[in-house]
Amino acid sequence: MNDRLPAVVEGYLEAVDRADRETAVGLALGLLDTGWSAADVLVDLVAAAQREIGLRWQTGRWSIAQEHAATHVSDLVVSAVASRTPVPTPRGHAVMACVEGEWHALAARIVAETVRAAGWRVTFLGASVPARHLVSYLHQTGPDMVLLSCVQPNRLVRAARMIEACRSAGVPVIAGGPGFGPEGRWATAVGATAWGATARDAARLLDRHRHPGFAAGPVRPAGSDEYVAVLRRRREVVERAVRAVAPPPEHAEELATAVAHLVDALAAAIRVGDPQLLVDFAGWQVELLSTRPGRTGLLDTVLAGCASVLAEHPTARDYVQHARAAVAETTA
Structure with a gap:
Protein backbone atom coordinates (compact mmCIF):
# COMPACT_ATOMS: atom_id res chain seq x y z
CA MET A 1 0.00 0.00 0.00
CA PRO A 86 -19.55 -3.22 9.08
CA VAL A 87 -19.76 -2.14 12.71
CA PRO A 88 -18.91 -4.71 15.38
CA THR A 89 -20.70 -4.95 18.71
CA PRO A 90 -20.02 -1.67 20.52
CA ARG A 91 -17.23 -1.73 23.11
CA GLY A 92 -18.35 1.51 24.68
CA HIS A 93 -19.86 4.89 23.89
CA ALA A 94 -17.86 7.95 22.82
CA VAL A 95 -19.12 11.44 21.99
CA MET A 96 -17.29 13.36 19.26
CA ALA A 97 -17.53 17.16 19.25
CA CYS A 98 -15.75 20.20 17.85
CA VAL A 99 -14.76 23.09 20.10
CA GLU A 100 -17.26 25.94 20.15
CA GLY A 101 -16.41 28.29 17.30
CA GLU A 102 -14.69 25.51 15.35
CA TRP A 103 -16.46 24.98 12.02
CA HIS A 104 -13.94 22.60 10.43
CA ALA A 105 -15.82 19.38 11.13
CA LEU A 106 -14.48 16.98 8.49
CA ALA A 107 -11.44 15.93 10.50
CA ALA A 108 -13.72 15.17 13.44
CA ARG A 109 -16.00 13.12 11.19
CA ILE A 110 -13.01 11.09 10.04
CA VAL A 111 -12.12 10.40 13.68
CA ALA A 112 -15.72 9.45 14.49
CA GLU A 113 -15.97 6.97 11.63
CA THR A 114 -12.54 5.46 12.34
CA VAL A 115 -13.46 4.95 15.98
CA ARG A 116 -16.81 3.49 14.97
CA ALA A 117 -15.09 1.03 12.64
CA ALA A 118 -12.88 0.03 15.60
CA GLY A 119 -15.97 -1.09 17.50
CA TRP A 120 -17.24 1.93 19.42
CA ARG A 121 -20.65 3.49 19.43
CA VAL A 122 -20.02 7.08 18.46
CA THR A 123 -22.35 10.03 18.71
CA PHE A 124 -21.11 12.80 16.43
CA LEU A 125 -22.29 16.21 17.61
CA GLY A 126 -20.69 18.13 14.74
CA ALA A 127 -19.15 21.57 14.51
CA SER A 128 -19.11 24.33 17.15
CA VAL A 129 -20.74 22.71 20.17
CA PRO A 130 -21.46 25.11 23.07
CA ALA A 131 -20.06 23.83 26.36
CA ARG A 132 -23.39 24.05 28.20
CA HIS A 133 -25.14 21.94 25.54
CA LEU A 134 -22.35 19.38 25.53
CA VAL A 135 -22.43 18.89 29.29
CA SER A 136 -26.22 18.63 29.23
CA TYR A 137 -25.94 15.89 26.61
CA LEU A 138 -23.35 14.06 28.70
CA HIS A 139 -25.68 14.01 31.70
CA GLN A 140 -28.47 12.65 29.49
CA THR A 141 -26.46 9.89 27.80
CA GLY A 142 -23.56 8.99 30.13
CA PRO A 143 -20.81 8.20 27.58
CA ASP A 144 -17.46 6.67 28.49
CA MET A 145 -15.40 9.39 26.82
CA VAL A 146 -15.53 12.67 24.91
CA LEU A 147 -13.38 13.14 21.83
CA LEU A 148 -12.77 16.85 21.32
CA SER A 149 -11.44 18.35 18.09
CA CYS A 150 -9.68 21.71 17.90
CA VAL A 151 -8.02 22.86 14.67
CA GLN A 152 -6.89 26.37 15.63
CA PRO A 153 -4.99 27.16 18.87
CA ASN A 154 -6.76 30.50 19.26
CA ARG A 155 -9.77 28.47 20.45
CA LEU A 156 -7.94 26.81 23.34
CA VAL A 157 -9.63 28.94 26.01
CA ARG A 158 -12.98 27.62 24.80
CA ALA A 159 -11.52 24.10 24.67
CA ALA A 160 -10.43 24.47 28.31
CA ARG A 161 -13.94 25.48 29.34
CA MET A 162 -15.44 22.51 27.50
CA ILE A 163 -12.97 20.07 29.03
CA GLU A 164 -13.61 21.46 32.50
CA ALA A 165 -17.35 21.00 31.98
CA CYS A 166 -16.87 17.42 30.76
CA ARG A 167 -14.61 16.42 33.61
CA SER A 168 -16.91 18.02 36.17
CA ALA A 169 -19.61 15.76 34.73
CA GLY A 170 -17.33 12.76 35.32
CA VAL A 171 -16.40 12.21 31.67
CA PRO A 172 -12.72 12.36 30.60
CA VAL A 173 -11.63 13.93 27.34
CA ILE A 174 -9.29 12.78 24.59
CA ALA A 175 -8.15 15.78 22.60
CA GLY A 176 -7.21 15.84 18.94
CA GLY A 177 -6.22 18.30 16.27
CA PRO A 178 -3.38 20.77 15.66
CA GLY A 179 -5.08 23.37 17.84
CA PHE A 180 -3.64 21.58 20.88
CA GLY A 181 -0.12 22.29 19.62
CA PRO A 182 2.77 20.26 18.19
CA GLU A 183 2.68 16.78 19.73
CA GLY A 184 -0.39 17.96 21.67
CA ARG A 185 1.82 19.99 24.01
CA TRP A 186 -1.07 22.14 25.31
CA ALA A 187 -3.66 19.36 25.70
CA THR A 188 -2.86 18.47 29.30
CA ALA A 189 -2.51 22.16 30.19
CA VAL A 190 -6.21 22.58 29.46
CA GLY A 191 -7.19 19.36 31.23
CA ALA A 192 -7.36 16.68 28.53
CA THR A 193 -6.70 13.09 29.58
CA ALA A 194 -4.67 12.47 26.43
CA TRP A 195 -4.04 13.76 22.91
CA GLY A 196 -3.97 11.83 19.66
CA ALA A 197 -2.37 12.96 16.41
CA THR A 198 -4.57 10.81 14.16
CA ALA A 199 -7.88 9.02 14.10
CA ARG A 200 -6.04 5.74 14.68
CA ASP A 201 -4.53 7.25 17.83
CA ALA A 202 -8.02 8.16 19.06
CA ALA A 203 -9.14 4.53 18.73
CA ARG A 204 -6.06 3.27 20.59
CA LEU A 205 -6.45 5.86 23.34
CA LEU A 206 -10.09 4.93 23.84
CA ASP A 207 -9.04 1.36 24.57
CA ARG A 208 -6.40 2.55 27.01
CA HIS A 209 -8.66 4.99 28.88
CA ARG A 210 -12.01 3.34 28.42
CA HIS A 211 -13.05 3.16 32.07
CA PRO A 212 -15.65 5.79 33.03
CA GLY A 213 -14.28 8.44 35.33
CA PHE A 214 -10.66 7.98 34.30
CA ALA A 215 -8.88 11.28 34.99
CA ALA A 216 -12.22 13.02 35.43
CA GLY A 217 -12.75 15.72 38.02
CA PRO A 218 -11.86 19.40 38.13
CA VAL A 219 -9.18 20.75 35.81
CA ARG A 220 -6.19 22.36 37.50
CA PRO A 221 -6.51 26.15 37.33
CA ALA A 222 -4.50 28.28 34.91
CA GLY A 223 -1.23 29.66 36.18
CA SER A 224 -2.50 33.18 35.48
CA ASP A 225 -5.97 34.61 35.03
CA GLU A 226 -4.65 37.53 32.99
CA TYR A 227 -6.11 35.87 29.90
CA VAL A 228 -9.57 36.79 31.21
CA ALA A 229 -8.65 40.49 31.25
CA VAL A 230 -7.32 40.18 27.69
CA LEU A 231 -10.57 38.68 26.48
CA ARG A 232 -12.58 41.40 28.21
CA ARG A 233 -10.68 43.99 26.17
CA ARG A 234 -10.98 42.08 22.91
CA ARG A 235 -13.42 44.53 21.30
CA GLU A 236 -11.25 47.49 22.28
CA VAL A 237 -8.18 45.91 20.68
CA VAL A 238 -10.12 45.12 17.50
CA GLU A 239 -11.49 48.65 17.20
CA ARG A 240 -8.05 50.20 17.80
CA ALA A 241 -6.46 47.97 15.15
CA VAL A 242 -9.13 48.71 12.54
CA ARG A 243 -8.72 52.44 13.13
CA ALA A 244 -4.94 52.20 12.86
CA VAL A 245 -4.98 50.22 9.62
CA ALA A 246 -7.97 52.05 8.09
CA PRO A 247 -8.73 49.34 5.53
CA PRO A 248 -11.14 49.86 2.63
CA PRO A 249 -14.74 49.32 3.84
CA GLU A 250 -15.05 46.04 1.97
CA HIS A 251 -12.08 44.61 3.95
CA ALA A 252 -12.90 46.01 7.39
CA GLU A 253 -14.88 42.99 8.59
CA GLU A 254 -12.19 40.57 7.43
CA LEU A 255 -9.53 42.55 9.30
CA ALA A 256 -11.66 42.75 12.45
CA THR A 257 -12.10 38.98 12.41
CA ALA A 258 -8.36 38.41 11.96
CA VAL A 259 -7.54 40.74 14.87
CA ALA A 260 -10.11 39.03 17.09
CA HIS A 261 -8.49 35.67 16.32
CA LEU A 262 -5.09 37.13 17.22
CA VAL A 263 -6.41 38.37 20.57
CA ASP A 264 -7.89 34.92 21.20
CA ALA A 265 -4.48 33.39 20.44
CA LEU A 266 -2.86 35.77 22.93
CA ALA A 267 -5.39 34.80 25.59
CA ALA A 268 -4.83 31.11 24.83
CA ALA A 269 -1.06 31.54 25.11
CA ILE A 270 -1.47 33.12 28.55
CA ARG A 271 -3.92 30.40 29.57
CA VAL A 272 -1.42 27.62 28.80
CA GLY A 273 1.62 29.67 29.87
CA ASP A 274 3.46 29.45 26.55
CA PRO A 275 4.29 32.53 24.43
CA GLN A 276 5.23 30.21 21.56
CA LEU A 277 1.53 29.68 20.90
CA LEU A 278 1.14 33.35 19.97
CA VAL A 279 4.45 33.39 18.08
CA ASP A 280 3.40 30.38 15.99
CA PHE A 281 -0.06 31.81 15.35
CA ALA A 282 1.40 35.14 14.26
CA GLY A 283 3.84 33.28 12.01
CA TRP A 284 0.95 31.44 10.40
CA GLN A 285 -0.79 34.77 9.78
CA VAL A 286 2.37 36.18 8.20
CA GLU A 287 2.48 33.20 5.85
CA LEU A 288 -1.19 33.61 5.03
CA LEU A 289 -0.90 37.36 4.42
CA SER A 290 2.13 36.87 2.19
CA THR A 291 -0.20 35.38 -0.43
CA ARG A 292 -2.48 38.45 -0.31
CA PRO A 293 -0.95 41.41 -2.20
CA GLY A 294 -0.41 44.55 -0.12
CA ARG A 295 -1.16 42.86 3.21
CA THR A 296 2.25 41.81 4.56
CA GLY A 297 2.85 44.93 6.69
CA LEU A 298 -0.41 44.81 8.58
CA LEU A 299 0.45 42.32 11.30
CA ASP A 300 3.02 44.43 13.12
CA THR A 301 0.60 47.38 13.11
CA VAL A 302 -2.04 45.13 14.66
CA LEU A 303 0.40 43.74 17.26
CA ALA A 304 1.51 47.26 18.14
CA GLY A 305 -2.12 48.17 18.76
CA CYS A 306 -2.50 45.11 21.00
CA ALA A 307 0.55 46.16 23.01
CA SER A 308 -0.80 49.69 23.42
CA VAL A 309 -4.25 48.63 24.63
CA LEU A 310 -2.89 45.91 26.92
CA ALA A 311 0.09 47.88 28.28
CA GLU A 312 -0.92 47.40 31.92
CA HIS A 313 -1.07 43.60 31.55
CA PRO A 314 2.55 42.43 31.92
CA THR A 315 2.23 38.90 30.56
CA ALA A 316 0.22 40.05 27.57
CA ARG A 317 2.72 42.81 26.86
CA ASP A 318 5.63 40.38 27.09
CA TYR A 319 3.99 37.80 24.81
CA VAL A 320 3.13 40.43 22.21
CA GLN A 321 6.76 41.60 22.23
CA HIS A 322 7.85 38.01 21.54
CA ALA A 323 5.43 37.84 18.61
CA ARG A 324 6.49 41.20 17.17
CA ALA A 325 10.15 40.16 17.28
CA ALA A 326 9.35 36.90 15.50
CA VAL A 327 7.27 38.68 12.85
CA ALA A 328 10.07 41.22 12.26
CA GLU A 329 12.60 38.41 11.82
CA THR A 330 10.30 36.55 9.43
CA THR A 331 9.55 39.54 7.24
CA ALA A 332 13.06 41.06 7.25
Whole structure:
Protein backbone atom coordinates (compact mmCIF):
# COMPACT_ATOMS: atom_id res chain seq x y z
CA MET A 1 0.00 0.00 0.00
CA ASN A 2 2.79 2.44 0.88
CA ASP A 3 4.30 2.33 -2.62
CA ARG A 4 0.97 3.20 -4.21
CA LEU A 5 -0.10 5.80 -1.70
CA PRO A 6 1.33 9.01 -3.25
CA ALA A 7 -0.21 8.21 -6.64
CA VAL A 8 -3.54 7.28 -5.05
CA VAL A 9 -3.66 10.53 -3.07
CA GLU A 10 -2.76 12.55 -6.17
CA GLY A 11 -5.54 10.86 -8.15
CA TYR A 12 -7.98 11.65 -5.35
CA LEU A 13 -6.84 15.29 -5.28
CA GLU A 14 -7.41 15.57 -9.02
CA ALA A 15 -10.96 14.28 -8.56
CA VAL A 16 -11.86 16.63 -5.70
CA ASP A 17 -10.24 19.55 -7.56
CA ARG A 18 -12.85 18.95 -10.27
CA ALA A 19 -15.53 18.42 -7.59
CA ASP A 20 -15.97 15.01 -9.20
CA ARG A 21 -17.83 13.14 -6.48
CA GLU A 22 -18.40 9.98 -8.53
CA THR A 23 -14.69 9.48 -9.22
CA ALA A 24 -13.64 10.30 -5.64
CA VAL A 25 -16.23 7.99 -4.08
CA GLY A 26 -15.46 5.25 -6.61
CA LEU A 27 -11.75 5.48 -5.85
CA ALA A 28 -12.33 5.20 -2.09
CA LEU A 29 -14.75 2.29 -2.34
CA GLY A 30 -12.46 0.55 -4.81
CA LEU A 31 -9.69 0.67 -2.21
CA LEU A 32 -12.00 -0.99 0.31
CA ASP A 33 -12.67 -3.71 -2.25
CA THR A 34 -8.93 -4.34 -2.65
CA GLY A 35 -8.41 -4.85 1.08
CA TRP A 36 -7.82 -1.39 2.51
CA SER A 37 -9.48 -0.94 5.88
CA ALA A 38 -11.85 1.92 6.61
CA ALA A 39 -9.09 3.51 8.73
CA ASP A 40 -6.65 3.21 5.82
CA VAL A 41 -9.02 5.03 3.45
CA LEU A 42 -10.11 7.67 5.94
CA VAL A 43 -6.69 8.46 7.42
CA ASP A 44 -4.18 7.73 4.65
CA LEU A 45 -6.31 8.98 1.76
CA VAL A 46 -9.03 11.44 2.81
CA ALA A 47 -7.27 13.07 5.76
CA ALA A 48 -3.96 13.24 3.88
CA ALA A 49 -5.67 14.87 0.93
CA GLN A 50 -7.42 17.38 3.19
CA ARG A 51 -4.08 18.51 4.60
CA GLU A 52 -2.91 19.21 1.06
CA ILE A 53 -6.18 20.98 0.24
CA GLY A 54 -5.70 23.25 3.27
CA LEU A 55 -2.12 23.97 2.21
CA ARG A 56 -3.23 24.90 -1.31
CA TRP A 57 -5.76 27.35 0.10
CA GLN A 58 -3.27 28.80 2.60
CA THR A 59 -0.66 29.41 -0.10
CA GLY A 60 -3.19 31.00 -2.44
CA ARG A 61 -3.13 28.24 -5.05
CA TRP A 62 -6.79 27.43 -4.40
CA SER A 63 -9.62 29.83 -3.72
CA ILE A 64 -12.00 29.46 -0.79
CA ALA A 65 -14.63 28.23 -3.27
CA GLN A 66 -12.30 25.48 -4.52
CA GLU A 67 -11.48 24.44 -0.96
CA HIS A 68 -15.16 24.32 0.01
CA ALA A 69 -16.10 22.29 -3.07
CA ALA A 70 -13.29 19.79 -2.49
CA THR A 71 -14.14 19.45 1.21
CA HIS A 72 -17.77 18.77 0.36
CA VAL A 73 -16.69 15.93 -1.92
CA SER A 74 -14.48 14.51 0.83
CA ASP A 75 -17.42 14.67 3.21
CA LEU A 76 -19.44 12.57 0.76
CA VAL A 77 -16.56 10.10 0.53
CA VAL A 78 -16.51 9.70 4.33
CA SER A 79 -20.26 8.96 4.26
CA ALA A 80 -19.80 6.39 1.51
CA VAL A 81 -16.98 4.62 3.35
CA ALA A 82 -19.02 4.61 6.56
CA SER A 83 -22.01 3.04 4.81
CA ARG A 84 -19.80 0.21 3.51
CA THR A 85 -18.09 -0.50 6.83
CA PRO A 86 -19.55 -3.22 9.08
CA VAL A 87 -19.76 -2.14 12.71
CA PRO A 88 -18.91 -4.71 15.38
CA THR A 89 -20.70 -4.95 18.71
CA PRO A 90 -20.02 -1.67 20.52
CA ARG A 91 -17.23 -1.73 23.11
CA GLY A 92 -18.35 1.51 24.68
CA HIS A 93 -19.86 4.89 23.89
CA ALA A 94 -17.86 7.95 22.82
CA VAL A 95 -19.12 11.44 21.99
CA MET A 96 -17.29 13.36 19.26
CA ALA A 97 -17.53 17.16 19.25
CA CYS A 98 -15.75 20.20 17.85
CA VAL A 99 -14.76 23.09 20.10
CA GLU A 100 -17.26 25.94 20.15
CA GLY A 101 -16.41 28.29 17.30
CA GLU A 102 -14.69 25.51 15.35
CA TRP A 103 -16.46 24.98 12.02
CA HIS A 104 -13.94 22.60 10.43
CA ALA A 105 -15.82 19.38 11.13
CA LEU A 106 -14.48 16.98 8.49
CA ALA A 107 -11.44 15.93 10.50
CA ALA A 108 -13.72 15.17 13.44
CA ARG A 109 -16.00 13.12 11.19
CA ILE A 110 -13.01 11.09 10.04
CA VAL A 111 -12.12 10.40 13.68
CA ALA A 112 -15.72 9.45 14.49
CA GLU A 113 -15.97 6.97 11.63
CA THR A 114 -12.54 5.46 12.34
CA VAL A 115 -13.46 4.95 15.98
CA ARG A 116 -16.81 3.49 14.97
CA ALA A 117 -15.09 1.03 12.64
CA ALA A 118 -12.88 0.03 15.60
CA GLY A 119 -15.97 -1.09 17.50
CA TRP A 120 -17.24 1.93 19.42
CA ARG A 121 -20.65 3.49 19.43
CA VAL A 122 -20.02 7.08 18.46
CA THR A 123 -22.35 10.03 18.71
CA PHE A 124 -21.11 12.80 16.43
CA LEU A 125 -22.29 16.21 17.61
CA GLY A 126 -20.69 18.13 14.74
CA ALA A 127 -19.15 21.57 14.51
CA SER A 128 -19.11 24.33 17.15
CA VAL A 129 -20.74 22.71 20.17
CA PRO A 130 -21.46 25.11 23.07
CA ALA A 131 -20.06 23.83 26.36
CA ARG A 132 -23.39 24.05 28.20
CA HIS A 133 -25.14 21.94 25.54
CA LEU A 134 -22.35 19.38 25.53
CA VAL A 135 -22.43 18.89 29.29
CA SER A 136 -26.22 18.63 29.23
CA TYR A 137 -25.94 15.89 26.61
CA LEU A 138 -23.35 14.06 28.70
CA HIS A 139 -25.68 14.01 31.70
CA GLN A 140 -28.47 12.65 29.49
CA THR A 141 -26.46 9.89 27.80
CA GLY A 142 -23.56 8.99 30.13
CA PRO A 143 -20.81 8.20 27.58
CA ASP A 144 -17.46 6.67 28.49
CA MET A 145 -15.40 9.39 26.82
CA VAL A 146 -15.53 12.67 24.91
CA LEU A 147 -13.38 13.14 21.83
CA LEU A 148 -12.77 16.85 21.32
CA SER A 149 -11.44 18.35 18.09
CA CYS A 150 -9.68 21.71 17.90
CA VAL A 151 -8.02 22.86 14.67
CA GLN A 152 -6.89 26.37 15.63
CA PRO A 153 -4.99 27.16 18.87
CA ASN A 154 -6.76 30.50 19.26
CA ARG A 155 -9.77 28.47 20.45
CA LEU A 156 -7.94 26.81 23.34
CA VAL A 157 -9.63 28.94 26.01
CA ARG A 158 -12.98 27.62 24.80
CA ALA A 159 -11.52 24.10 24.67
CA ALA A 160 -10.43 24.47 28.31
CA ARG A 161 -13.94 25.48 29.34
CA MET A 162 -15.44 22.51 27.50
CA ILE A 163 -12.97 20.07 29.03
CA GLU A 164 -13.61 21.46 32.50
CA ALA A 165 -17.35 21.00 31.98
CA CYS A 166 -16.87 17.42 30.76
CA ARG A 167 -14.61 16.42 33.61
CA SER A 168 -16.91 18.02 36.17
CA ALA A 169 -19.61 15.76 34.73
CA GLY A 170 -17.33 12.76 35.32
CA VAL A 171 -16.40 12.21 31.67
CA PRO A 172 -12.72 12.36 30.60
CA VAL A 173 -11.63 13.93 27.34
CA ILE A 174 -9.29 12.78 24.59
CA ALA A 175 -8.15 15.78 22.60
CA GLY A 176 -7.21 15.84 18.94
CA GLY A 177 -6.22 18.30 16.27
CA PRO A 178 -3.38 20.77 15.66
CA GLY A 179 -5.08 23.37 17.84
CA PHE A 180 -3.64 21.58 20.88
CA GLY A 181 -0.12 22.29 19.62
CA PRO A 182 2.77 20.26 18.19
CA GLU A 183 2.68 16.78 19.73
CA GLY A 184 -0.39 17.96 21.67
CA ARG A 185 1.82 19.99 24.01
CA TRP A 186 -1.07 22.14 25.31
CA ALA A 187 -3.66 19.36 25.70
CA THR A 188 -2.86 18.47 29.30
CA ALA A 189 -2.51 22.16 30.19
CA VAL A 190 -6.21 22.58 29.46
CA GLY A 191 -7.19 19.36 31.23
CA ALA A 192 -7.36 16.68 28.53
CA THR A 193 -6.70 13.09 29.58
CA ALA A 194 -4.67 12.47 26.43
CA TRP A 195 -4.04 13.76 22.91
CA GLY A 196 -3.97 11.83 19.66
CA ALA A 197 -2.37 12.96 16.41
CA THR A 198 -4.57 10.81 14.16
CA ALA A 199 -7.88 9.02 14.10
CA ARG A 200 -6.04 5.74 14.68
CA ASP A 201 -4.53 7.25 17.83
CA ALA A 202 -8.02 8.16 19.06
CA ALA A 203 -9.14 4.53 18.73
CA ARG A 204 -6.06 3.27 20.59
CA LEU A 205 -6.45 5.86 23.34
CA LEU A 206 -10.09 4.93 23.84
CA ASP A 207 -9.04 1.36 24.57
CA ARG A 208 -6.40 2.55 27.01
CA HIS A 209 -8.66 4.99 28.88
CA ARG A 210 -12.01 3.34 28.42
CA HIS A 211 -13.05 3.16 32.07
CA PRO A 212 -15.65 5.79 33.03
CA GLY A 213 -14.28 8.44 35.33
CA PHE A 214 -10.66 7.98 34.30
CA ALA A 215 -8.88 11.28 34.99
CA ALA A 216 -12.22 13.02 35.43
CA GLY A 217 -12.75 15.72 38.02
CA PRO A 218 -11.86 19.40 38.13
CA VAL A 219 -9.18 20.75 35.81
CA ARG A 220 -6.19 22.36 37.50
CA PRO A 221 -6.51 26.15 37.33
CA ALA A 222 -4.50 28.28 34.91
CA GLY A 223 -1.23 29.66 36.18
CA SER A 224 -2.50 33.18 35.48
CA ASP A 225 -5.97 34.61 35.03
CA GLU A 226 -4.65 37.53 32.99
CA TYR A 227 -6.11 35.87 29.90
CA VAL A 228 -9.57 36.79 31.21
CA ALA A 229 -8.65 40.49 31.25
CA VAL A 230 -7.32 40.18 27.69
CA LEU A 231 -10.57 38.68 26.48
CA ARG A 232 -12.58 41.40 28.21
CA ARG A 233 -10.68 43.99 26.17
CA ARG A 234 -10.98 42.08 22.91
CA ARG A 235 -13.42 44.53 21.30
CA GLU A 236 -11.25 47.49 22.28
CA VAL A 237 -8.18 45.91 20.68
CA VAL A 238 -10.12 45.12 17.50
CA GLU A 239 -11.49 48.65 17.20
CA ARG A 240 -8.05 50.20 17.80
CA ALA A 241 -6.46 47.97 15.15
CA VAL A 242 -9.13 48.71 12.54
CA ARG A 243 -8.72 52.44 13.13
CA ALA A 244 -4.94 52.20 12.86
CA VAL A 245 -4.98 50.22 9.62
CA ALA A 246 -7.97 52.05 8.09
CA PRO A 247 -8.73 49.34 5.53
CA PRO A 248 -11.14 49.86 2.63
CA PRO A 249 -14.74 49.32 3.84
CA GLU A 250 -15.05 46.04 1.97
CA HIS A 251 -12.08 44.61 3.95
CA ALA A 252 -12.90 46.01 7.39
CA GLU A 253 -14.88 42.99 8.59
CA GLU A 254 -12.19 40.57 7.43
CA LEU A 255 -9.53 42.55 9.30
CA ALA A 256 -11.66 42.75 12.45
CA THR A 257 -12.10 38.98 12.41
CA ALA A 258 -8.36 38.41 11.96
CA VAL A 259 -7.54 40.74 14.87
CA ALA A 260 -10.11 39.03 17.09
CA HIS A 261 -8.49 35.67 16.32
CA LEU A 262 -5.09 37.13 17.22
CA VAL A 263 -6.41 38.37 20.57
CA ASP A 264 -7.89 34.92 21.20
CA ALA A 265 -4.48 33.39 20.44
CA LEU A 266 -2.86 35.77 22.93
CA ALA A 267 -5.39 34.80 25.59
CA ALA A 268 -4.83 31.11 24.83
CA ALA A 269 -1.06 31.54 25.11
CA ILE A 270 -1.47 33.12 28.55
CA ARG A 271 -3.92 30.40 29.57
CA VAL A 272 -1.42 27.62 28.80
CA GLY A 273 1.62 29.67 29.87
CA ASP A 274 3.46 29.45 26.55
CA PRO A 275 4.29 32.53 24.43
CA GLN A 276 5.23 30.21 21.56
CA LEU A 277 1.53 29.68 20.90
CA LEU A 278 1.14 33.35 19.97
CA VAL A 279 4.45 33.39 18.08
CA ASP A 280 3.40 30.38 15.99
CA PHE A 281 -0.06 31.81 15.35
CA ALA A 282 1.40 35.14 14.26
CA GLY A 283 3.84 33.28 12.01
CA TRP A 284 0.95 31.44 10.40
CA GLN A 285 -0.79 34.77 9.78
CA VAL A 286 2.37 36.18 8.20
CA GLU A 287 2.48 33.20 5.85
CA LEU A 288 -1.19 33.61 5.03
CA LEU A 289 -0.90 37.36 4.42
CA SER A 290 2.13 36.87 2.19
CA THR A 291 -0.20 35.38 -0.43
CA ARG A 292 -2.48 38.45 -0.31
CA PRO A 293 -0.95 41.41 -2.20
CA GLY A 294 -0.41 44.55 -0.12
CA ARG A 295 -1.16 42.86 3.21
CA THR A 296 2.25 41.81 4.56
CA GLY A 297 2.85 44.93 6.69
CA LEU A 298 -0.41 44.81 8.58
CA LEU A 299 0.45 42.32 11.30
CA ASP A 300 3.02 44.43 13.12
CA THR A 301 0.60 47.38 13.11
CA VAL A 302 -2.04 45.13 14.66
CA LEU A 303 0.40 43.74 17.26
CA ALA A 304 1.51 47.26 18.14
CA GLY A 305 -2.12 48.17 18.76
CA CYS A 306 -2.50 45.11 21.00
CA ALA A 307 0.55 46.16 23.01
CA SER A 308 -0.80 49.69 23.42
CA VAL A 309 -4.25 48.63 24.63
CA LEU A 310 -2.89 45.91 26.92
CA ALA A 311 0.09 47.88 28.28
CA GLU A 312 -0.92 47.40 31.92
CA HIS A 313 -1.07 43.60 31.55
CA PRO A 314 2.55 42.43 31.92
CA THR A 315 2.23 38.90 30.56
CA ALA A 316 0.22 40.05 27.57
CA ARG A 317 2.72 42.81 26.86
CA ASP A 318 5.63 40.38 27.09
CA TYR A 319 3.99 37.80 24.81
CA VAL A 320 3.13 40.43 22.21
CA GLN A 321 6.76 41.60 22.23
CA HIS A 322 7.85 38.01 21.54
CA ALA A 323 5.43 37.84 18.61
CA ARG A 324 6.49 41.20 17.17
CA ALA A 325 10.15 40.16 17.28
CA ALA A 326 9.35 36.90 15.50
CA VAL A 327 7.27 38.68 12.85
CA ALA A 328 10.07 41.22 12.26
CA GLU A 329 12.60 38.41 11.82
CA THR A 330 10.30 36.55 9.43
CA THR A 331 9.55 39.54 7.24
CA ALA A 332 13.06 41.06 7.25
